[in-house]
Amino acid sequence: xxxxxxxxxDFPLLQQEMNGRPLVYLDSAATTQKPTAxxxxxxxxxxxxxxxxxxxxxxxxxxxxxxxxxxxAKVAAFVGAASPREIVFTRGTTSAINTVAFGxxxxxxxxxxxxLLTDLEHHANVVPWQLLCRxxxxxxxxxxxxxxxxxDLERLADRLDERVKVVGISGMSNVLGTxxxxxxxxxxxRAVGAITxxxxxxxxxxxxxxxxxxxxxxxxxxxxxxxxxxxxxxxxGRLELLEAMEPAxxxxxxxxxxxxxxxxxAPAPHRFEAGTPPIAEAVGFGAAVDYLSAVxxxxxxxxxxxxxxxxxxxxxxxxxxxxYGPPEVEHRGGAVSFTLADIHPxxxxxxxxxxxxxxxxxxxCAQPLHRLLGVPATARASFYLYxxxxxxxxxxxxxxxxxxxFGVA
Amino acid sequence: MSLDDLxxxxxxxxYRNPRRRGALEHPDxxxxxxxxxxxxxxxxxxxxxxxxxxxxxxxxRGCSISQASASMMAEAVAGRTLAEVEALMRRFKAMMDIExxxxxxxxxxxxxxxxxxEALQGVRRFPxxxxxxxxxxxxxxxxxxxxxxxSA
Numbered sequence: 325x326x327x328x329x330x331x332x333x334d335f336p337l338l339q340q341e342m343n344g345r346p347l348v349y350l351d352s353a354a355t356t357q358k359p360t361a362x363x364x365x366x367x368x369x370x371x372x373x374x375x376x377x378x379x380x381x382x383x384x385x386x387x388x389x390x391x392x393x394x395x396x397a398k399v400a401a402f403v404g405a406a407s408p409r410e411i412v413f414t415r416g417t418t419s420a421i422n423t424v425a426f427g428x429x430x431x432x433x434x435x436x437x438x439x440l441l442t443d444l445e446h447h448a449n450v451v452p453w454q455l456l457c458r459x460x461x462x463x464x465x466x467x468x469x470x471x472x473x474x475x476d477l478e479r480l481a482d483r484l485d486e487r488v489k490v491v492g493i494s495g496m497s498n499v500l501g502t503x504x505x506x507x508x509x510x511x512x513x514r515a516v517g518a519i520t521x522x523x524x525x526x527x528x529x530x531x532x533x534x535x536x537x538x539x540x541x542x543x544x545x546x547x548x549x550x551x552x553x554x555x556x557x558x559x560x561g562r563l564e565l566l567e568a569m570e571p572a573x574x575x576x577x578x579x580x581x582x583x584x585x586x587x588x589x590a591p592a593p594h595r596f597e598a599g600t601p602p603i604a605e606a607v608g609f610g611a612a613v614d615y616l617s618a619v620x621x622x623x624x625x626x627x628x629x630x631x632x633x634x635x636x637x638x639x640x641x642x643x644x645x646x647x648y649g650p651p652e653v654e655h656r657g658g659a660v661s662f663t664l665a666d667i668h669p670x671x672x673x674x675x676x677x678x679x680x681x682x683x684x685x686x687x688x689c690a691q692p693l694h695r696l697l698g699v700p701a702t703a704r705a706s707f708y709l710y711x712x713x714x715x716x717x718x719x720x721x722x723x724x725x726x727x728x729x730f731g732v733a
Numbered sequence: 734m735s736l737d738d739l740x741x742x743x744x745x746x747x748y749r750n751p752r753r754r755g756a757l758e759h760p761d762x763x764x765x766x767x768x769x770x771x772x773x774x775x776x777x778x779x780x781x782x783x784x785x786x787x788x789x790x791x792x793x794r795g796c797s798i799s800q801a802s803a804s805m806m807a808e809a810v811a812g813r814t815l816a817e818v819e820a821l822m823r824r825f826k827a828m829m830d831i832e833x834x835x836x837x838x839x840x841x842x843x844x845x846x847x848x849x850x851e852a853l854q855g856v857r858r859f860p861x862x863x864x865x866x867x868x869x870x871x872x873x874x875x876x877x878x879x880x881x882x883x884s885a
Contacts, residue, residue: 484797666749670771670796672861678736686771700794701770729740730797 328709330628331619334359335710345680348715351439353498353526353659353706354684355548358612362551365611369604377592377603378577392603395529395610396593398595399558402613403524403543404534410566412559412593413601413609417525418448420559421492421542423596424521425452427569428542432489435461439490440483440518442467442475442504443607443696444497447689449523453492462489465508473650475504480512495527499690499702500649501632501656503531519565525549529708530628530657532621535560535636546586546604552612559596566592573598626707628658631707635660635716642723644732648697658707661688664723665732669703672726740797741864743811747801747849752808755790762837766793766872768864773799775872784815791869798853798862803869805849810873816818818877825850825870830857 330340342349349357358580377392393408400408408525414420419530433439437451443466467483470476475493484491491513496503506527510520519541527533528543529550535543542565546557561569571578571589575598581587589595616624633653639645644665650656664672669685676683684704687694694700705719726732760778767774773795780788789807793800806825810818824847827834837846844851856866 506738668796670773670862670865671798674739674862675736691772694772700774729736731744 326703328619328623329712331359332408332712334361334615336360337365340709342680343678344372348679348681348718350683350705350711350715350719351684352529352705352708352711353549353688355554356529356551356708357710358553358608359551359615360612361615362553362608366553366604366608369607370432374604376600388603392601392606395606398610398613400560400698401527401719402533402617403545403558403560404536405560406536407563409591409593410560412561412566412596413606414544414557414559414596415555415602416546416548416557417523417544418452420542420557421448421521421523422452423559423572424542424544424561424569425456426572427596428565429453429456429462429490430459431570433460433462435489437462438465439463439492440465440467440488440513441492442494443469443693444494444500444502445690445693446494446498446523446525447495447691448523450524450692453490457598458460466692467493471504473500473648474655475502475509476726477505477508480509484512484516484518486511487517491518491520493520493522495522495533496530496657496659497649497690497693498526498659498706499661499688499693499704501659501661502650503527503655503657506540513549526657526659528714529616531625540682541565541601541608547609547612550612551615553605556602556609558609559588561592563592566596569596570676571595575599577601603658613728619709619719627709628707628711629653631711631713631716632656632658632660633709634713635705635719638716638720642720642727644727645723648699658711659704659707661702661704662727663699663702665730667730667732668725669701671730672703672723675726675729676719676722679718679725681718681722739859741852741855743849743852744797744801747804748797751791751800751804753789753791753804753811756792757788757790760790761774762876764872764876764879766868766875768790768795768799768868769867771795773865773868775799775803775869777803777869777876778874779876781880786810786818787816792808793869795868796862798856798865799868802850802853802866803872805853806869806873809848809850815877818873821847822874826867828854828857829863829866831863831867 375388377389397408522543524545528545543560548554578598673685758822761781775793778790826832828836
């Protein structure tokens with residue numbers, strides 16, 4: 325077992341107690357805790373470098389701009405982009421996917437065209453495409469799952485033809501943990517002339533990402549799910565696609581020249597960053613990817629695969645507990661969703677909270693997926709590099725307490 | 734506050750054996766209540782005899798607190814006049830600290846003011862769950878409003 329427990333000291337929030345017990349934070353699929361390095365980088369930015377970017381002629385503004393653009397270069401390197409110009413800073417994964425839907429989709433889709441998603445998708449990779457369909461007359465289609473919760477590649481051929489212009493796919497399910505074969509789907513999409521858009525909100529924090537090796541066209545992620553601050557994320561896009569795209573938002577910073585009636589746009593990526601950007605957040609995002617790179621994403625993945633395998637094993641000891649997701653660790657990440665007998669997930673979350681354990685209950689912004697699973701809600705424990713086997717162990721007595729309170733035999 | 738005070742036996746009984754389940758063929762008033770964040774759902778049918786609630790039927794799914802609250806509410810409002818139901822709603826919301834007011838609960842006479850619903854007092858100590866307990870009551874208010882709108 326890889327040992328990353330030395331890292332826990334880097335996360336001040338994890339040092340506290342909750343309801344009289346050591347806090348066991350198992351909701352990193354919702355948002356992650358922040359290491360001191362990220363907090364310090366943002367604090368230092370405001371204390372020493374704060375100025376608006378890309379406009380001041382003075383030294384301080386130049387330094388702020390270098391920090392902001394430096395963060396872009398770090399994120400570019402982290403996902404294997406060909407150039408920092410391929411990284412657009414957005415508010416997060418949701419706004420990144422909307423940027424593609426409205427900057428690319430609006431100009432390339434026609435009535436009768438299709439957008440192919442998978443049954444795994446988070447609402448962030450469903451609703452923007454529904455809006456786009458409403459505007460363009462295109463239709464949505466979904467690639468189904470196999471009985472063991474993997475994307476059914478055998479159905480790819482009959483879902484994918486020349487009418488499909490966009491394939492939207494999760495890089496890792498936030499509910500089932502499923503890691504779909506993105507590269508294979510993207511290759512098939514390319515063969516029929518479709519672009520592939522990856523929702524990497526869960527993938528980028530937990531798996532090594534190389535956009536060139538994946539062979540995809542766009543990839544979206546959120547800083548706060550990968551040790552960084554809220555309010556910022558990234559859209560990676562192939563440069564020729566970004567350069568051909570229209571901005572979804574207009575305003576300052578994104579223009580080349582503004583006339584009274586018409587304007588021309590700045591080149592990518594600034595074309596898509598209207599208004600003063602979240603500069604401190606970009607600096608924090610850069611510090612977060614530095615931290616992850618220093619640990620090594622292969623190491624992060626190894627640690628989480630170990631924890632996930634251990635959790636699946638321990639949870640299988642609990643009578644009446646059902647886990648939704650692939651049983652083999654090589655096909656899944658550390659989002660483990662489950663139900664326990666007839667105890668509703670909200671009740672489970674309340675009971676675990678009293679033991680200091682933070683888990684998520686609900687549909688996790690994936691209602692269509694939960695309808696397929698046939699449950700209105702699930703409880704979800706999700707892991708990150710700072711979690712330990714002892715924290716997995718803490719689930720067991722808490723779940724036993726839930727069974728006692730509800731009188732489950 | 735212990736969990737045993739939250740998950741009282743009477744709450745689990747209403748959760749597992751919900752009263753007045755089903756739908757009315759010709760309801761005089763109807764409302765659907767949802768908590769989009771957690772997916773709890775309540776579907777409520779009412780039949781009136783003058784200003785008296787002659788029948789109540791409920792469907793829905795969700796956590797023990799929302800479903801037990803719905804079942805207890807259905808029992809509490811059946812056969813009551815609108816004025817009595819409104820008084821009950823005020824007492825319930827006062828008990829849950831949703832609105833100010835005196836729920837009129839006498840610790841020496843448990844159940845005298847609000848019946849089984851008094852078992853939900855423990856929910857107050859779990860603020861994120863208050864909305865679960867309130868969902869059926871918000872749905873009832875909606876159904877009463879829709880009836881007002883329909884007959885106006």
